[in-house]
Amino acid sequence: MADRIPVVADLFAETAEGPRLTGSKCAGCGAGYLPKSEVCHNPECDGAKTEDAEFGPNGTLWSLAIQDYPPPAPVKFDQPYKPYAMGFIDLDDGLRVLGRIDVEDPHSVEPGARVELVIDALAHDEEGNEITGWKFKPV
Numbered sequence: 103m104a105d106r107i108p109v110v111a112d113l114f115a116e117t118a119e120g121p122r123l124t125g126s127k128c129a130g131c132g133a134g135y136l137p138k139s140e141v142c143h144n145p146e147c148d149g150a151k152t153e154d155a156e157f158g159p160n161g162t163l164w165s166l167a168i169q170d171y172p173p174p175a176p177v178k179f180d181q182p183y184k185p186y187a188m189g190f191i192d193l194d195d196g197l198r199v200l201g202r203i204d205v206e207d208p209h210s211v212e213p214g215a216r217v218e219l220v221i222d223a224l225a226h227d228e229e230g231n232e233i234t235g236w237k238f239k240p241v
Contacts, residue, residue: 109178109224109235113137120159121221123199123236127155134197159219161193161238168208178225178233187211191238193219204239215240 108114113136114123125136130150133142139152166189172179187208192198204220205211217238224235 104226104230104232106223106232106234107227109233114221114236115156116221117156121219121236122156122158123193123197123219125155125157125197126152128152132196134195136197136199157193157195157197157199160241161191161199161217161219163203163211163213163215163217163238163240164190164192164198165213166190166203166211180225189217189238191217202235202237204237211240217241 112124114121123136125134126138127134128142128144128147128150129152131142131144131147133144133147134155134157142149142152166187168185168187170185172183185208187203187205188200189203190198190200203211204222218241220237220239221234222237223232225233227233
C-alpha cells in the first residue's frame with residue numbers, strides 16, 4: 103500500500119477542524135509566519151515572542167499565474183506534465199501564502215475567487231507514494 107509523504111515536514115496538518123497550515127504568530131502584533139519563526143520580523147513590533155499557530159482553511163485568491171512549463175527541481179510533478187495555476191491567497195486569518203490552485207482548467211479561476219485549503223497529492227515517487235502538499239480549491 104502506498105504512503106502519503108509530506109513534500110516538506112511540519113508545514114501543514116490534517117486536524118479535527120480540517121486541514122491547516124502550521125506556522126507561528128507574534129504574541130504582540132499578531133504577524134503570521136510560515137514556516138515558523140522564533141522572532142517577529144515586523145519592524146513596527148517590539149519583538150514579542152512568537153507562538154505556534156494554525157492558519158486556514160478559507161481565503162481569497164489575490165493573484166495568480168499559470169505554470170505552463172515544467173518547473174525546475176525541487177518542484178515535484180507527475181509525468182506527463184500538466185500545467186497548473188499558482189496563486190497568492192489571503193487567508194481569512196491574515197496570512198498571505200502561495201499555493202497551487204486545484205482546478206482542472208488553470209485558466210478557469212480568477213483573482214477574487216474564494217478558496218479553501220486542501221491537502222492533496224502534488225506528485226508520486228518511484229514507489230507510488232503520494233507526495234502531499236497544500237493546495238487551494240475554489241468554493
